[in-house]
Amino acid sequence: MSVLSMTKTLFKNLFHGPYTVLYPIKEKEKFDRTRGKIEISIDDCIFCSMCQRRCPTGAITVEKAKATWSIEPFSCIQCGYCTEVCPKKCLHMNNQYTAPSNEKTRNEFVKCMNTQSPSE
Template sequence: MIAPILNNLMSALFKKPFTVKYPFEKLELSKIHRGHISIEIDKCIFCGICEKKCPPKAIAVSKADQSWEIDRLSCVTCNACVEACPKKCLHSEQHWSPAQDKKGVTDYFVKKDTPVPQSPTNV
């Protein structure tokens, strides 16, 4: 009865801990870690598949404006957009998005050389 307990105790004494001493050590993330979604905007064809596949509707694509945007607070890092993108221009980075204190703030990307849309303030 006492032998298995002693075995567990002895092995626990010599095993490497599963935790790290943050902030002195940083956790090494797995290669399949799902984190900050990034885009290579110049490869994007604005097909809108990622927008349709995104469960929380965190992505908005505009073919007319050649733009792609993401609401980081809504993204649940499910990777559905990365897997569905036909141009392989979406990536799940090995880090999380920085903290944000406001809702509704989006990261906006526009293809290079796209003319700036005319608005009442820049006509």
């Protein structure tokens, strides 16, 4: 590298702002095809556990008896496979990032089962 080229690079870096973004204070710009966090339309879920079986990181837990579906957002690698295999198409990727946390969280969704007889 010549001295001239090195000096050019040096000055460019001296007066350029930081290349990084102060996340989460300043949110990073999202692109159209950003793969965000997984969300569920719980009312459409039939608790078949297909998403749980196919998730490569074990981020999803389905409990049919309790009618619950849960996800560990920090275990999810945003591969989108669960959205493809769900037979009810009730999983989708939201174009948002999971908020940072210093704890491993689990988000649980419960389907409200109405077992009341409509005869009254």
